[in-house]
Amino acid sequence: MHNLWMRLKDDFQLSIITLVGLCALIGISPYIVYRLLEGSLLVGIVDAFMVGSTALAVLYAWRTGNTLRPGQFLAIVYSAGACLVTIKLGVNGLFWFYTLILFNFFVVPPLQSAMATLSALFIICIYGYLNPDVVFESHYQMTSFFVTSLIASFFAAVFAYRGRRQREQLIELAALDPLTRVGNRRAMDTELDIAFAEHHRDETRYGLLVLDLDRFKDVNDRYGHKAGDQILIDFTRIIRENCRQSDRFFRMGGEEFVLLLPKLSREGLETAANQLRSRVAEQLKSPGGSVTVSIGGSMLNHHSSVEAWMHEADLCLYQAKDAGRNKHVICPLSDIESHHQSTPKQARRH
Structure with missing residues (x-):
């Protein structure tokens, strides 16, 4: 009832x-x-x-x-x-x-x-x-x-x-996120649930990219939140211009975004992550110079839940940050169940 x-x-x-x-x-x-x-x-x-x-x-x-x-x-x-x-x-x-x-x-x-x-x-x-x-x-x-x-x-x-x-x-x-006009956290949760259900019902392939702007807090502290907001808007535009119409883009919070990519292979996800990272490094500017992005990705496979899928992509993002930023790391298909212990998420930001 x-x-x-x-x-x-x-x-x-x-x-x-x-x-x-x-x-x-x-x-x-x-x-x-x-x-x-x-x-x-x-x-x-x-x-x-x-x-x-x-x-x-x-x-x-x-x-x-x-x-x-x-x-x-x-x-x-x-x-x-x-x-x-x-x-x-x-x-x-x-x-x-x-x-x-x-x-x-x-x-x-x-x-x-x-x-x-x-x-x-x-x-x-x-x-x-x-x-x-x-x-x-x-x-x-x-x-x-x-x-x-x-x-x-x-x-x-x-x-x-x-x-x-x-x-x-x-x-x-x-x-919608009011600043960037992309999907917000609520919309993201709904779309990820739909993707998870479609994958297990029809074996539709889905890739997930978690994107986090590097040293974004420094830009906010040095040039103000207005400059930071403009960077987020420009970043959203760059990603939209360089992804497919079928891809769904969300702002998860702060400077962290999620891109859901349907019907592609792991190699395609790797190519997409590399292309997006390069485009951002070339085109995204702040008053102090270029702004880069770190990306972690994972293919939906035998994950037990959406949270496990997101957790795996988040671990890859941590590895990209730890490797020096302006990097992308895509989880190998063989490693889907291997990363269940992670460093706290707050420790890897910026």
Whole structure:
């Protein structure tokens, strides 16, 4: 139960889909019985189809984590259902259209929700215009319904768009380092867990590089933190310019960074580390001259955990620092289980 609650808290779209499912079950199910007892067989069948479709969509969203497709499916089902119910029940069916507006704009992207909602609105109004007194009592009533639906759709679209943008910004802030705009420690932990799972499931090869700027504290102490921040920004740019689009770059903290490289061999990891170290030495400058980087690396192999993998790369970084800095050390594949005792991490910095 705790895991279910956490998923609902962390995934807004999933929570909306689930809430819609509960509302459909509680709000529409009684109408199925009422319509059938009343003799409105078609409307009862439509209501039952909507409830069943909602249940399937919610189940799909929970099982796959994909909320976009269920939302699109339900937007189509509900829009078609609103049209059929309105055509069959007349003015009494129009009240459900405002619920449809809210659902569409909060579950699917703005353009798609606008297309589904406006399509349903035009179908209802065209049918009402061609069949006087079936849906609307007068053209004035139809015009009022059309205008109020457009206004409601406009406000729903504005609020849904703003809410979607704010959620995207919050997600971005939660996953990015504010200074360098690369992934932060939280994003790194997530990506490393994914890589570890993919490796053990599909044997996808992953390499890991831990990069630490040499004597960075001296730069901060001598030239100030503003100069230090600029070095970190420039360093990030250099790394991004010299790695693949599929590589993921993170700032672990301070002047220490992590680069995750998928689908390459140990030789490829060695080449990447050497190239990055050389580019940094050539291009990264401080007010006092060049700034270098030390790099430790490890291929994901038979490690027992992400922490063991990271620990091994960190040990290699210590060796690079101990060898005189501006070096890179990649752990040999045969040494994966050989370094389980390490010098404390704080002892090797700078």
